[in-house]
Amino acid sequence: MLNDVDRRILRLLQADPAITVPDLAHETGLTSARITRRLDRLREDRIIQGSHVTIHWPALGYAVSVSLRITLDKTVARAFDEFIAAARAVPEVIEIQTFLGRVDVRLSLIAKNLSDYQRIYREEVLTLPHIADIEALMTVASVKSDESLPL
Structure with a gap:
């Protein structure tokens, strides 16, 4: 170790x-x-898994960050796989997380402003397959964002 x-x-x-x-x-x-x-x-040993660049989205004009908590229609056998595949194709979706419980998926997305977010929501998000329920949480402030481990 x-x-x-x-x-x-x-x-x-x-x-x-x-x-x-x-x-x-x-x-x-x-x-x-x-x-x-x-x-x-x-x-x-896959302890270090590459390196990446972190882009400060507001500096590129993305002023809105939204977290969407989504519950899928579990009566459809392939709902999960089909939803994830479609969500990956939305360019403004910057993170997809899956959960056990009432909420199945969380999408993090960015937009340039509120009208851009409304466009993304109507044209991209609402067309994703198998959504049973959706809750939008708009980010007001990011208090802590640190992936460092206490080594």
Whole structure:
């Protein structure tokens, strides 16, 4: 499993995903070759699963963020699969989560403004298959958004 050095590497990567191998080596007291081997092992073990860029949507003109809690019609055998496939095709949907319980799916979507959201809702969301119930929650403020783990 993970040892203290692996955890330190992961903490450093969480704090600065663009940190270079030489800088990781300096911060951990290891050689660049040893850091590279550890990173390769962490990737092979799927502890590190790639890297990504986080885009600040408001800077691109997306001022509205909405969370849609959706209950599907469970009388249709393939309702879940067909709904998910159709929801993936909506460009403004930036996240899809599934749940056990009364709510089956949560869609997070972005829009440029309220009229753009209304268009997306009417033309894209309401045409998704097998919706039995839908509840929209408009984001007022994002208080915490952090995927870092307490390593």
